[in-house]
Amino acid sequence: xxxxxxxxxxxxxxxxxxxxxxxxxxxxxxxxxxxxxxxxxxxxxxxxxxxxxxxxxxxxxxxxxxxxxxxxxxxxxxxxxxxxxxxxxxxxxxxxxxxxxxxxxxxxxxxxxxxxxxxxxxxxxxxxxxxxxxxxxxxxxxxxxxxxxxxxxxxxxxxxxxxxxxxxxxxxxxxxxxxxxxxxxxxxxxxxxxxxxxxxxxxxxxxxxxxxxxxxxxxxxxxxxxxxxxxxxxxxxxxxxxxxxxxxxxxxxxxxxxxxxxxxxxxxxxxxxxxxxxxxxxxxxxx
Amino acid sequence: xxxxxxxxxxxxxxxxxxxxxxxxxxxxxxxxxxxxxxxxxxxxxxxxxxxxxxxxxxxxxxxxxxxxxxxxxxxxxxxxxxxxxxxxxxxxxxxxxxxxxxxxxxxxxxxxxxxxxxxxxxxxxxxxxxxxxxxxxxxxxxxxxxxxxxxxxxxxxxxxxxxxxxxxxxxxxxxxxxxxxxxxxxxxxxxxxxxxxxxxxxxxxxxxxxxxxxxxxxxxxxxxxxxxxxxxxxxxxxxxxxxxxxxxxxxxxxxxxxxxxxxxxxxxxxxxxxxxxxxxxxxxxxxxxxxxxxxxxxxxxxxxxxxxxxxxxxxxxxxxxxxxxxxxxxxxxxxxxxxxxxxxxxxxxxxxxxxxxxxxxxxxxxxxxxxxxxx
Numbered sequence: 039x040x041x042x043x044x045x046x047x048x049x050x051x052x053x054x055x056x057x058x059x060x061x062x063x064x065x066x067x068x069x070x071x072x073x074x075x076x077x078x079x080x081x082x083x084x085x086x087x088x089x090x091x092x093x094x095x096x097x098x099x100x101x102x103x104x105x106x107x108x109x110x111x112x113x114x115x116x117x118x119x120x121x122x123x124x125x126x127x128x129x130x131x132x133x134x135x136x137x138x139x140x141x142x143x144x145x146x147x148x149x150x151x152x153x154x155x156x157x158x159x160x161x162x163x164x165x166x167x168x169x170x171x172x173x174x175x176x177x178x179x180x181x182x183x184x185x186x187x188x189x190x191x192x193x194x195x196x197x198x199x200x201x202x203x204x205x206x207x208x209x210x211x212x213x214x215x216x217x218x219x220x221x222x223x224x225x226x227x228x229x230x231x232x233x234x235x236x237x238x239x240x241x242x243x244x245x246x247x248x249x250x251x252x253x254x255x256x257x258x259x260x261x262x263x264x265x266x267x268x269x270x271x272x273x274x275x276x277x278x279x280x281x282x283x284x285x286x287x288x289x290x291x292x293x294x295x296x297x298x299x300x301x302x303x304x305x306x307x308x309x310x311x312x313x314x315x316x317x318x319x320x321x322x323x324x325x
Numbered sequence: 326x327x328x329x330x331x332x333x334x335x336x337x338x339x340x341x342x343x344x345x346x347x348x349x350x351x352x353x354x355x356x357x358x359x360x361x362x363x364x365x366x367x368x369x370x371x372x373x374x375x376x377x378x379x380x381x382x383x384x385x386x387x388x389x390x391x392x393x394x395x396x397x398x399x400x401x402x403x404x405x406x407x408x409x410x411x412x413x414x415x416x417x418x419x420x421x422x423x424x425x426x427x428x429x430x431x432x433x434x435x436x437x438x439x440x441x442x443x444x445x446x447x448x449x450x451x452x453x454x455x456x457x458x459x460x461x462x463x464x465x466x467x468x469x470x471x472x473x474x475x476x477x478x479x480x481x482x483x484x485x486x487x488x489x490x491x492x493x494x495x496x497x498x499x500x501x502x503x504x505x506x507x508x509x510x511x512x513x514x515x516x517x518x519x520x521x522x523x524x525x526x527x528x529x530x531x532x533x534x535x536x537x538x539x540x541x542x543x544x545x546x547x548x549x550x551x552x553x554x555x556x557x558x559x560x561x562x563x564x565x566x567x568x569x570x571x572x573x574x575x576x577x578x579x580x581x582x583x584x585x586x587x588x589x590x591x592x593x594x595x596x597x598x599x600x601x602x603x604x605x606x607x608x609x610x611x612x613x614x615x616x617x618x619x620x621x622x623x624x625x626x627x628x629x630x631x632x633x634x635x636x637x638x639x640x641x642x643x644x645x646x647x648x649x650x651x652x653x654x655x656x657x658x659x660x661x662x663x664x665x666x667x668x669x670x671x672x673x674x675x676x677x678x679x680x681x682x683x684x685x686x687x688x689x690x691x692x693x694x695x696x697x698x699x700x
Binding site: 057058060061064065068072075076079080082106107110195196197198224225226227229230231234235237238256257258267 | 395397398399452523524526527529530531638639640642643649653656657660663664667668675
């Protein structure tokens with residue numbers, strides 16, 4: 039009888055200590071996860087020197103908390119192993135995704151490269167046909183230099199805007215007005231509803247300019263299968279202008295086109311139709 | 326004695342109404358008529374609308390610049406950021422009960438798994454479904470909020486030992502009148518119509534025949550005829566209020582125990598709702614009404630699920646367990662709330678937010694049943 043009693047006393051003690059350890063581990067992991075994720079939510083900029091510390095903290099927290107919780111549950115052993123493996127796998131996957139996102143963000147201000155009569159930006163994931171006779175400026179430049187520690191040479195923080203690409207064409211003599219194409223934008227969280235409102239507001243503001251004539255109201259279209267919003271107007275000099283707004287990854291981009299002649303307008307439309315989107319994560323950066 | 330009086334009324338040949346037949350208390354009266362306790366109920370449930378007014382009032386009198394800040398490149402009013410995050414936090418909180426409580430989960434496993442997944446996929450796949458879900462969410466939110474007060478009232482009635490059927494339909498009616506009525510009849514009706522229409526913003530840039538109907542004809546018709554809606558609400562609602570009071574007087578005469586906690590809750594909620602939805606700006610009304618709704622919800626979840634959550638978070642053995650539970654739940658839900666406000670705008674994330682909202686409204690309609698003794 040006493041032997042049975044001592045045996046039954048030993049097992050609960052081990053179980054209790056083990057459960058306590060798991061409970062402490064789970065809560066420590068939760069604390070790390072909450073701290074890291076909250077920090078990242080409030081300050082997610084990839085320019086932040088602590089970017090990887092934040093991700094490491096929240097990932098480590100999950101790696102500890104997840105399996106600790108699973109181990110302390112009443113699930114069968116096989117389910118526990120599966121769940122723990124799934125948790126670790128999910129964390130590794132998100133880590134890899136964060137690396138891709140980081141590389142993409144860091145490469146936004148890298149110059150375009152020329153490849154087979156096309157200009158390609160690996161950071162944006164965009165490839166466009168090169169127009170013959172047009173001058174190109176392939177070096178992106180940020181429009182707002184915050185001067186803070188957050189701004190850096192090769193990336194854009196959320197809300198920052200850059201001119202990614204500029205093309206100009208001055209047909210004939212020096213007296214002719216130039217045609218131009220400017221690709222501008224940056225990382226943005228603008229949602230789909232707000233994007234429509236944004237485009238409609240831009241059209242409204244344009245319409246209020248003296249002697250500007252709206253030729254085409256904001257319409258939904260597509261660029262290589264990606265939804266876009268476009269409107270067109272004529273300026274006092276008779277030039278045909280368009281604004282094409284579309285998303286590219288985490289960036290919101292606007293193409294401002296100015297065509298001084300019908301020939302240039304034709305080329306501008308060819309330019310738009312030649313836009314192709316490539317997956318920025320699969321293209322090597324800095325090549 | 327009250328039960329006897331009820332029996333006499335039946336025996337005298339008077340045809341018993343449904344109200345009379347169920348008026349007699351059918352369960353024992355609890356010692357305390359409060360759900361959590363006198364102070365907690367006063368702050369977190371009964372007086373919640375007043376708490377919201379006390380917090381919102383001063384913050385909106387202060388200059389706007391004090392709360393303006395840059396978040397992710399956009400200018401944000403921190404007061405708005407807080408309330409939207411708080412609202413989203415309370416929406417996701419339902420899953421701690423529906424999925425975190427095994428007894429609740431296994432009552433409807435399909436509803437808690439297949440349905441949200443199906444809605445998520447459908448909303449992410451179709452702009453029309455997402456937009457329709459958005460409209461449903463706007464109006465179901467109003468209905469659901471009015472029924473939360475109804476639910477608390479029924480719990481208070483149960484605490485008095487009253488039958489779960491006594492006055493049930495009356496309570497549904499009065500809560501709809503006190504909450505939905507001011508929304509329909511008041512100053513913010515137009516804003517609700519605009520919010521509903523904005524779910525279909527993608528139509529503004531298309532030639533769809535629905536564009537004019539949704540953005541022009543329907544809002545013009547509804548806003549132009551709101552005065553008739555106001556007349557209907559008042560001409561139906563005020564007599565109903567008199568009928569409600571009379572009916573409850575009859576119930577009282579037949580054995581019903583009045584819960585003054587419920588009476589206080591209805592009066593405070595009704596007054597605040599009528600004033601803010603009826604006469605104040607949208608942001609004032611949205612802030613106050615949603616704050617107290619979420620405030621009450623957090624209270625009832627912590628009260629009802631406290632022990633279960635402590636086990637879920639493995640802190641039931643620690644003396645600081647209850648406090649730690651609150652920290653984790655508030656942290657996790659507010660992280661979701663902030664994320665949904667700032668980041669979750671497109672495709673799958675936006676669909677997830679709408680799915681969480683719709684599931685919250687739906688689940689709340691059957692996981693807090695007084696009749697099934699779930700609370």
